[in-house]
Amino acid sequence: MGTQILQISTYLPHKVLSNQELSTEFNRWEPEKIENKLGVKERHVSGNTETAADLAYNAAIKVLETFDKEKIDMLILCTQSPDYFLPTTACVLQERLSLRTDIGAFDFNLGCSGYIYGLAMAKSFINTNIAKNVLLITAETYTKHINPNDLANRTIFGDAAAATIIDQSDSEHIFEFVLGTDGKGKDNLIVPNGCFRNKYEINPVIKVTNAGDKYTDNDLFMNGPEIFNFTIEKVPVVVNKCLEKNFLTIDDIDYFVFHQANKFMIEYLRKKIRIPKEKFYNNLLETGNTVSSTIPIAISDLIKNKVIAKGSKVLLCGFGVGYSWGAVIIEL
């Protein structure tokens, strides 16, 4: 017995923000420059009253169109944009989705590594007979954390959700995991204010980056160079460890799906790890970096376009805020 990813649905909010609009507003970066370098042409932005839970709900109802929701016996939501401090957003979603009440439901707070951790938990729950059919949702609205005057982050991030059903199968399709954490990077991708370490400030000090972007401690801050350094140091090691742990080589893998941070970074990682271009996903053109949803969006896109199919072995790797990272190999 084992586990498998049965199906994935994705959801993007309707409002679209194009490079052209950002270029007009800030008069700094040409739309083509953003597209060529970061690989983003447009990103979807949640509405003022639209939360990550709403995106999660919409992704979930799509995946439940073809899967009996009475069978769902565990709901896991990955988000860093919850509706409330408490209760847990997953509990709210259980009711909204009319799922059974004799099931587990909880959130976990991770970013770009979240999908990998979600799969690890889903596999564990099923293989220990705690659950049979897990609904794993990743939903994020980073755009709400970003200062409107911060061009760099508004360019990179977009909002999205993805809903994945993981169920039992005759053999194991979710192979061995490699997970990792290094909290020394906590200050390099952070929203400092709003919880209890630093409360939300009514009149925060406005900070300005070298590039002229403005933000406060109430907003998302990303130290781009340090995040890039962490990534190019850690990801090649994690990918190789994951291959070793599964007794597989790059040649055995049909496709590689990394967290879609930005086009340049992902392409640099591909070259550094020596993964053939034709087996490597690099597409955030119409979504931007959607944090924990980039990997399920990519898998869904690859299945839809018949690039991967039943039997394909795919290596997934997520990395970012925390620092936190993880990798796994799945067989469709």
Add this chain to the structure above:
Amino acid sequence: MKKKDFIQKLAEYCEFENTKLAIDTPLKSIEGYDSLAIMSMIAFIDENFNVKVSDKEIESLTDLNSLIELIGEEKFD
């Protein structure tokens, strides 16, 4: 790598718009020296010299000479 080649290759890799750079051109005066270019610069130095430059080190750079010093004079011909 010769320093002259380094400057030229770096300028191309980072897509600096004015590629007529001198070793003492102030970095902040270079057209296109922004966060995207810095990301490329980190990649270029990692790829060619296997050297990691931190955010703080980048902040302290004045010109390409200071970058060469950071990478290590001994790594240049």
